[in-house]
Amino acid sequence: MIGQPGLLQIAASRMYINPSLQAKLENSERMLKALLNNLDGMVYCCLYDADWTMVFVGDGCKQLTGYDAQAFVSSEICLEAITIPEDREPVNKAIGDAISNGKRFAVEYRIIHADGRTRWVSERGCPLYDDNGEVEAIEGFMQDVTQRKLSEVAARDAEERYRSIFENALEGIYQTTPDGHYLNFNPALARIYGYESAVDLVCSISDIQQQLYVDPDKRQEFITLMNVHGQVSNFEAQVYRKGGEIIWISENAHEVKDRDGKLLFYEGTVEDITERKNYEQQIEYQATHDALTGLPNRTLLADRLQQYIGIADRYTSKLAVAFVDLDQFKLINDSMGHHAGDELLKIMAARLASCVRESDTVVRLGGDEFVLLLTGLHKIEDISESMQRVLSSVAGPCTIEDRDFVVSCSIGISIYPDDARDTTTLLKYADSAMYKSKQSGRNNFQFYTDELNQRLMERLDLEYRLRLALENEEFLLHYQPKLALVSGAICGAEALIRWQPAGESMISPASFIPIAEETGLIEDIGLWVLHEACRQAVKLNRLYGRELPIAVNVSPRQFRQSDLVSMVRSALLNSGLNPACLELEITESSLVHDTGSFIKTLQELKNLGVGLAIDDFGTGYSSMAYLKDFPVDRLKIDQVFVSNLEAEPSNIAILKAIVALGHSLNMKVIAEGVETAYQKAFLLGIGCDEMQGYHFSKPLHMDTFGKLLSDSCLKN
Ligand SMILES: Nc1nc2c(ncn2[C@@H]2O[C@@H]3COP(=O)(O)O[C@H]4[C@@H](O)[C@H](n5cnc6c(=O)[nH]c(N)nc65)O[C@@H]4COP(=O)(O)O[C@H]3[C@H]2O)c(=O)[nH]1
Known part of the structure; x- marks a missing residue:
């Protein structure tokens, strides 16, 4: 406690007070003193003189400054001295302003505690006036607010850090209302969506669902996921950029709710994944399409077929699987080389694609084999018409490397659900029908039949x-x-x-x-x-x-x-x-x-x-x-030239030519399939060296x- 008279004493000395009031006052003063000394902080009163002479300092001084109150009252130490130098000026100014305006002041500043550490204090006070209205003293209260100050600084630092992350993030960060308005977002979001500035974005987009998403249903899907899970992860969608360009984005977002669980807004991030998506699509395209013709390949066939079966079931329609094989491809490929073969395949692929509807699919299986999937059919006649179109389109003349060709194709068809219900069997049946079409003289189409199935079974058994x-x-x-x-x-x-x-x-x-x-x-x-x-x-x-x-x-x-x-x-x-x-x-x-x-x-x-x-x-x-x-050493003439000799005199020339050719190359020439004396005599006549055929002997058992x-x- 300090030895100077208290404020109340000063006040009391200046007026007349009756004894009972005097006793009450003294009692109150004691109470007040006890209260002031027990406050968590320091109460003070100083004169408004050049040295700010302390006339009263509460016991809280010790804890606040580390010095006894007496040290202040005896002017051994003063508040200014323990105030951090750069804070002195603002403190003096705050008090000075309060004095000149006759108002209270409140100021926060740092002092050096007796233990050498810095403390933040909050000082509030007001000037006291004498009878003439002149400022006589300053009365105030100082409190240690170091803890609060440090928390504020930490909070400010954190805020700054987060703001920096928000402002400088490469990912877009946003808050939106559930009905599609932006509340807050960072510059990266504007950049991703192609806007020059945040303002530009806010002014341009007022309805995310309709203006941003290429497929507005996507926003609905987003909201449904939010409602169910409270969050969305890696939600991929296509959106429009400012100029109308379409990009792919991936969003991660969650709901933000108030204490009562009421939804406030959505908060999330946006990443531009266009490059990855394009790359994935490119890889997928390459894996599912034929590099030469650009048509879907075998991998896609099973998928599409399954998909079309689903459609046929839904609409009670039919689906035709047509196996197409080019008849003369090998001949052209072998005689003119792979380049010409490739050209031919490209031309034929384009022709096949032009014969079917948008909703149908043309697949290149490999080599000269194609599969057509024709959907939404109701009558077999529709298929026949389409196939007739394919036959004539393929058979149209084409020019490759300045040479004109006419190519035909053989087609085998199986039908869903009439012939089979699964993809493998449908393809197998179409394939066997195609073989039948080849055997039937090519350039035609054949439907799969039970009889064909019978043959297929026999073949599998064989x-x-x-x-x-x-x-x-x-x-x-x-x-x-x-x-x-x-x-x-x-x-x-x-x-x-x-x-x-x-x-x-x-x-x-x-x-x-x-x-x-x-x-x-x-x-x-x-x-x-x-x-x-x-x-x-x-x-x-x-x-x-x-x-x-x-x-x-x-x-x-x-x-x-x-x-x-x-x-x-x-x-x-x-x-x-x-x-x-x-x-x-x-x-x-x-x-x-x-x-x-x-x-x-x-x-x-x-x-x-x-x-x-x-x-x-x-x-x-x-x-x-x-x-x-x-x-x-030998050329063995195919039996077709020999067996048809009587019926087809044109073979005479061929036989003569082969014999002459063989001999000119120092080879012996043998004819097979010789069945008649006429054929034998003819071959002998043209100088053929040897013969083999039923006319002399059938193939015999070893013993015979x-x-x-x-x-x-x-x-x-
Ligand atoms: N209409 C008629 N046919 C005649 C006459 N003379 C012979 N043939 C038949 O013509 C076929 C000649 O054999 P290929 O052209 O090598 O044709 C052979 C050959 O391509 C193949 N083949 C037969 N044995 C073998 C073998 O061990 N290995 C291989 N890789 N193929 C074989 O099977 C084919 C058919 O053989 P095969 O049924 O034995 O039929 C044989 C033979 O029996 C005739 O005067 N008139």
Whole structure:
């Protein structure tokens, strides 16, 4: 407590007070003193003199400043001295202003506590006037507000930091009302949406749903998600930028509610994901479209088909799946090269697309195979009309590399839900109908039928049994003798495979070799034939004491096997057959892929010492220009030219030409399918070297062929 008289004492000394009032006053003064000294802060009164002489300082002084009240009252220390220098001026000004205006003052500033630390204080006070109305003293209260001040500073710093993030974020940040008005947003949002400034954006967009979203339903979806989950994550949508440009955005947002749970606004972020979306779309497009023609590819086919089935169910309509195969593609591709083939595919893709409606789909499966999906059909006649249109459009003349072509196509059709209800079966049925259309002379369309299904089933069954036939040792070889035309002697034989399933009739290779070729089983079957033919040839040679060349068919797929040469070599080594006694018959169609590697393989086979023949010559596509480079010993004329000889005299010229061609290239020429004496005589007449055919002998069982050989040995 300080030794100076208190304010009340000063006041009391200036007026007359009766004794009972005096006692009450003294009691009140005590109470007041106790109150002032117990306040959480410092009460003071100082004179309005040059030194601001303290006349009263409350006990709270110690806690506030670290100094005893007495130190202030005795002027050992003054408030100004402990005030941080830069704060002195504003404090003095606040008090000065209050004095001149006769008002209260309130000021906050920093002092240095006796412990050396800085404290924030809040000082409030007012001037006291003497009887003349002159300022006599200042009375005030000081409180430690350090804690509050530090919190305010921290809050201000945080606010500044968040504002900086808000202002400088690359992502758009916004608050909107649920009915689509912006409350607040950052510059990035304006930038993303293409506006020069926030004002520009606010003035331009008053209804987010209608003005921003390309699909206004998206906003509804957004609000529904908000209602259900209270938030949306990675919500992707297309929006219009200021100039009308469309971009992709991704939004993350949540609801902001008041204490009572009432929705106040939505708050969220916006990211421009156009680049990523475009890239994703590009990748997806590439994965689902054919690079050459731009048509949907096989991957998209199943999806679309499933989608269209859904539509057909909904509208009780039909869906047609049409398999289209170009008839002459291979011919053009092989003869004119891949570039011309590609051009042809592009032209045909465009024609097919022009024959169908917007809602239909044209798919390129690969190679020269396309699939059309025709939707919303009610009558089969509609499909026939469309297919007729496709046939004539494809068959229209086209020019590639300055050459004119006419191409046709074969089409097979299956119908949903009539033929099948699932995508795989529909495609399978359309495919088999397409094969039927090819067999029916091409350039036509065929609908899938039950009979076709029956055949398909038989084929699947055959394929299944064919897989087991090797294991079950159901194959055997027949031999068809070859005759030297001039001498009439047997000059060789062709080994022809037969399939004899136990307890069933024999199956012709014409029915199973194409399946074996398609499924790849031909590789194992062909290897078996090679080994068996070599083994039996050694046996025959030994029995009849003469070396007879045995011809073995090598299918196109076998020919393309990378280890064909080593397989032939090991068949020869295993059997011990003289390589000169083995002849390989290779069909012209083996050549279609790559003439260079075709010739290389022929050369390697030739180097083994085996004979080589081109089978079915005249029906394939081999270019005459390459023929001279083939290291082959024989040309085997396809039987169509021989069997039709009587009926079609035009074959005469072809046969003569082939014989002349073969001889000019130092090859022997053999004719197959010779059935009549006339044909034999004719072939002899034009200088054909050898013949093979029913006229002399059908393919024979090994034992029968052996007997024929021994008889002929006896004759000679
Ligand atoms: N109409 C008639 N036909 C005659 C006459 N002379 C022979 N043929 C038949 O014509 C086919 C000639 O064989 P290919 O052209 O190589 O045609 C063969 C060949 O492409 C293939 N093939 C047969 N055996 C094998 C084999 O071991 N491996 C491979 N890859 N294919 C084989 O199956 C095709 C059919 O063989 P096959 O049914 O044995 O039919 C044989 C033969 O029986 C005749 O005067 N008139």
